[in-house]
Amino acid sequence: MPINAGFEFGKAERKFHEAVTIHEKMEALKEMYRTAPKHKSSEGLLKEIKIKMAKYKELMDRERKQKKGKVAKYSIKKEGAATITLVGTTNSGKSTLLKKLTNSNPLISEYPFTTQDPEIGTMDYKGVKLQIVELPAIVKDFMHSKNGLALMSIIRISDLIVLMYNNEEERKLLYKELEDEQLNILEYKKQNNIKDLMWDHLDMIKVYTKQPGKGKDYPPMALPKGSTLKDIAQKVHKDFIKKFKFARLWGNSVRFQGAQVGLSHILHDEDIVEFHLK
Ligand SMILES: Nc1nc2c(ncn2[C@@H]2O[C@H](COP(=O)(O)OP(=O)(O)OP(=O)(O)O)[C@@H](O)[C@H]2O)c(=O)[nH]1
Ligand SMILES: [Mg+2]
Known part of the structure; x- marks a missing residue:
């Protein structure tokens, strides 16, 4: 096989696997369809892409409906090369950091508990797409609160936790709440090189x-x-x-x-x- 054959397609396929949002997946699928070899033996492949396109179309529709219906986003789908979750006490600047690092636009205010549902954004690190999640503030015994288990499961599937707090007392509370988990934790100290630190902690x-x-x-x-x-x-x-x-x-x-x-x-x-x- 010549080195170039299927290269464009391979690239599109890679884009599909690395796509973060449903919309990006759909765009990559279109590219795959466009660049796929068009001969007798690739009919199966083309059909497969079409089936995937239909599936993502359905997901896009569902996502649109959910946004309208304001269904709480208490479960997240891991996307991108890794998932980094901002876990912290209230008013520790989680939304501020999420907004700074990603394309998302969370509500930021001086009032406590502004963020009620997980907020998700995508961060670009030198071309690598990383998923950043902000969780609603952690309080004492949060595991036993209404959405505690769902929040904990997001924490567990995260590749890195960025811990955010305002003082030593809050820091202690966070460690107490997370003590039973095996987590990869980075403490946020208003570092200006937070993106590099995150990447270093991901071991990738x-x-x-x-x-x-x-x-x-x-x-x-x-x-x-x-x-x-x-x-x-x-x-x-x-x-x-x-x-x-x-x-x-x-x-x-x-x-x-x-x-x-x-x-x-x-x-x-x-x-x-x-x-x-x-
Ligand atoms: N002085 C200072 N204020 C900040 C900083 N980061 C955030 N704030 C302010 O702190 C307040 C809370 O910020 P948020 O980013 O909403 O905090 P949060 O952790 O998301 O809080 P909740 O979602 O409400 O639990 C806002 O008024 C921000 O403007 C910072 O680095 N320095
Ligand atoms: Mg917030």
């Missing part, structure tokens, strides 16, 4: 693909630290492992820039990979 790497003779593709792909070339190959395209010949690599994980590496090679943050296929 960003890896770029490239084509021969061209610069690196944007955006990068996000993977857990310790991921191998095989992991990224699988993410780029499901056929890449089967068709893999070798890859060239630029970055910290190789001594010689442009060195040939195999599928078991462990990737580092900011590595650039050029796949060569059979």
Whole structure:
């Protein structure tokens, strides 16, 4: 297979997998449909895309209705490369931070308990899409409050918790409320490099693909630290492992820039990979 065949499609497919909102998923599906190979043997694939498009159309309709009906958003769907949840006491600046970091526009006020339902936004970190969630303020014994269990389940599925409070007493309360959970916690101290700190605490790497003779593709792909070339190959395209010949690599994980590496090679943050296929 020539290196370029299916590249555009692979890119669209990747966009679909990394899309955060239902709307973004739909856009990526349209792109997949447009770039998919159009011959006899790809009929199944085209049909599959159409079925997915119908499904996302339905989800878009449902989302629209829900917004109208103001159904409480007490369960969230994980989207993006990771989910980071702002957990804190009231008036600790959660909504202010969410607004600063993402595209969302939560209500911010000096009154306590302004945020009543989880608020969700998407943050861009050097091309990687991260989901940021603000939870309503945590109070003593919140687990036993009306939506306590639902809130706790959002906390549990989060890849990182950013803890926000106004004083030591509130900090203690938060740790007491969360003491039974195994969580990855970052304490917020009005750092101006909060985005970098969040990324560092996620233990992930960003890896770029490239084509021969061209610069690196944007955006990068996000993977857990310790991921191998095989992991990224699988993410780029499901056929890449089967068709893999070798890859060239630029970055910290190789001594010689442009060195040939195999599928078991462990990737580092900011590595650039050029796949060569059979
Ligand atoms: N001085 C100062 N005020 C801030 C800062 N961040 C937020 N505020 C103010 O603190 C108040 C509460 O901010 P929010 O972002 O609504 O706090 P929250 O944690 O979302 O609070 P609830 O959703 O009501 O529980 C608002 O009046 C903000 O303008 C900050 O860094 N410094
Ligand atoms: Mg708030």
